[in-house]
Amino acid sequence: MNPTSAAAVPRLHPKARLQRDDVRGRDVLLYPEGLVTLNPTGAEILGLCDGVRSLADIVTTLEQRYGASGLERDVTSFVEALAAKGLVVYGR
Amino acid sequence: MDAKPLWLLAELTYKCPLQCPYCSNPLDFAGPRFKQELTTEEWSRVFREAKALGVLQLGLSGGEPLLRTDLEGLVATAHQLGLYTSLITSAHRLRKDRLAALQRAGLDHVQISVQAADADLSDRIAGTQAFGDKLAAYHFTKELGFPLTVNVVLHRENLHQVEALIRFAESLGAERIELANTQFYGWAFHNRDALMPTKAQLNAAWQVVLRERARLGPRLEIVWVLPDYHEQFPKPCMGGWARAYMTVAPGGEVWPCHAAGRITTLTFENVRDRSLEWIWRESDAFNRFRGEAWMPEPCRSCARRTVDFGGCRCQAFLVAGDAGLTDPVCSLAPHRHLIDAAVAQIERAAAAGVEPPSLTYRAAPASRALTAKG
Numbered sequence: 438m439n440p441t442s443a444a445a446v447p448r449l450h451p452k453a454r455l456q457r458d459d460v461r462g463r464d465v466l467l468y469p470e471g472l473v474t475l476n477p478t479g480a481e482i483l484g485l486c487d488g489v490r491s492l493a494d495i496v497t498t499l500e501q502r503y504g505a506s507g508l509e510r511d512v513t514s515f516v517e518a519l520a521a522k523g524l525v526v527y528g529r
Numbered sequence: 530m531d532a533k534p535l536w537l538l539a540e541l542t543y544k545c546p547l548q549c550p551y552c553s554n555p556l557d558f559a560g561p562r563f564k565q566e567l568t569t570e571e572w573s574r575v576f577r578e579a580k581a582l583g584v585l586q587l588g589l590s591g592g593e594p595l596l597r598t599d600l601e602g603l604v605a606t607a608h609q610l611g612l613y614t615s616l617i618t619s620a621h622r623l624r625k626d627r628l629a630a631l632q633r634a635g636l637d638h639v640q641i642s643v644q645a646a647d648a649d650l651s652d653r654i655a656g657t658q659a660f661g662d663k664l665a666a667y668h669f670t671k672e673l674g675f676p677l678t679v680n681v682v683l684h685r686e687n688l689h690q691v692e693a694l695i696r697f698a699e700s701l702g703a704e705r706i707e708l709a710n711t712q713f714y715g716w717a718f719h720n721r722d723a724l725m726p727t728k729a730q731l732n733a734a735w736q737v738v739l740r741e742r743a744r745l746g747p748r749l750e751i752v753w754v755l756p757d758y759h760e761q762f763p764k765p766c767m768g769g770w771a772r773a774y775m776t777v778a779p780g781g782e783v784w785p786c787h788a789a790g791r792i793t794t795l796t797f798e799n800v801r802d803r804s805l806e807w808i809w810r811e812s813d814a815f816n817r818f819r820g821e822a823w824m825p826e827p828c829r830s831c832a833r834r835t836v837d838f839g840g841c842r843c844q845a846f847l848v849a850g851d852a853g854l855t856d857p858v859c860s861l862a863p864h865r866h867l868i869d870a871a872v873a874q875i876e877r878a879a880a881a882g883v884e885p886p887s888l889t890y891r892a893a894p895a896s897r898a899l900t901a902k903g
């Protein structure tokens with residue numbers, strides 16, 4: 438797959454919905470055929486995929502939130518994996 | 530064993546204006562067992578209990594779920610609980626304003642079945658004029674912005690249309706087409722010899738699927754539900770008995786899958802008498818085939834037992850007469866010869882140019898007649 442540009446604007450595909458799974462104490466992404474289990478970081482990234490922020494914005498937001506740096510690769514590969522499953526799309 | 534259910538299939542009613550001879554609903558759908566449908570309040574309680582047990586996915590099906598006038602309210606309740614809701618429908622008499630109301634109530638996904646790629650064949654298989662409504666509904670489902678699954682049950686009469694069906698789903702802008710080879714339960718089992726395709730038909734259709742998948746890529750997901758009689762190994766039915774799924778039938782009986790009600794050697798509990806949690810954890814029907822302890826040989830010492838869980842209990846019951854046997858579809862099963870015989874008979878008849886037997890349509894009078902016969 439082509440490397441995704443930092444200017445790309447990810448958002449959830451309309452078929453996908455973030456949901457708290459209280460019974461199992463985790464966040465999940467639900468879609469017609471099933472679900473993806475998310476760790477807390479993944480849920481946080483997806484929460485920022487709002488169709489307004491670019492990948493670069495999301496990285497900056499997270500880096501500021503945690504006083505960290507170098508998150509770009511992790512964030513991009515996480516979002517790309519969900520895009521490959523058709524659960525995230527790019528564009529406003 | 531601490532399995533928690535993820536999926537609940539709510540069969541809201543067995544009433545249906547269509548009469549598909551492949552219908553997986555019970556043969557006795559019109560009988561007393563399913564007559565006292567759960568009320569709105571009872572379904573709401575079931576959804577609450579299901580969510581508390583771990584269910585995240587809710588299928589609203591039947592019969593025809595649109596016949597429930599309280600469907601909007603049920604969707605709203607499920608949505609407030611955080612369940613992902615799919616409407617599984619024939620779309621008969623569905624209008625855009627009703628679907629819009631369901632959307633406002635929180636419906637997430639719509640699956641509409643069609644019987645064939647053209648009106649003539651589709652209506653003939655449905656036993657009802659239904660194609661026009663379906664076509665309109667496919668379009669306004671997309672206009673409203675819903676994710677759409679097109680579902681088609683495949684059999685001898687329509688397998689030649691697989692390419693046209695895929696093109697149809699593509700033209701609608703659907704996300705997904707489910708090409709569901711007939712699973713032989715309920716009315717489909719009763720009509721098995723008329724519905725079962727030949728190996729040549731299946732091979733030709735499969736080639737089309739491969740070609741179309743390559744052409745379409747991720748634009749349209751093409752799901753091919755395996756024709757298990759023609760396979761070597763069984764399907765991992767329901768991801769294993771009582772591991773992730775349950776079905777609540779119209780009268781409140783709870784089953785590990787939508788075909789299990791036919792297994793007469795099990796006693797099924799009812800949500801009117803017991804909590805869903807008790808039924809899931811404690812009831813004999815759910816525990817009987819959970820895990821691996823129940824497995825006979827050859828499953829017990831087979832490496833695939835963690836992959837297919839010994840196949841389908843309902844199929845073992847229907848074909849071999851005992852729900853506790855290896856799925857007869859498995860090439861290692863002692864009863865595989867029964868499947869081979871059914872398949873061979875179809876091939877022989879087709880080779881000799883013999884017409885398949887006539888179909889029994891799924892309708893209340895036929896249901897009562899068949900049930901009376903026993």
Ligand SMILES: C[S@@+](CC[C@H](N)C(=O)[O-])C[C@H]1O[C@@H](n2cnc3c(N)ncnc32)[C@H](O)[C@@H]1O
Pocket residue numbers: 545551552553554590591592593594617618619640641642680681682709710711712713714717
């Ligand atoms: C029993 S129907 C009820 C919902 C609605 N009446 C409809 O047909 O869409 C649920 C789903 O199962 C599919 N189905 C019915 N009988 C089947 C069978 N024998 N094998 C595979 N799928 C089947 C239908 O096409 C539909 O998508």
Ligand code: SF4
Pocket residue numbers: 545546547548549551552553554591592593619891
């Ligand atoms: S499969 Fe056909 S007959 Fe059965 S419930 Fe659906 S529309 Fe009705």
Ligand code: SF4
Pocket residue numbers: 762763827828829831832833834835837838839840855856859860861862
């Ligand atoms: S023997 Fe049992 S476990 Fe092994 S493949 Fe057959 S059904 Fe599956």
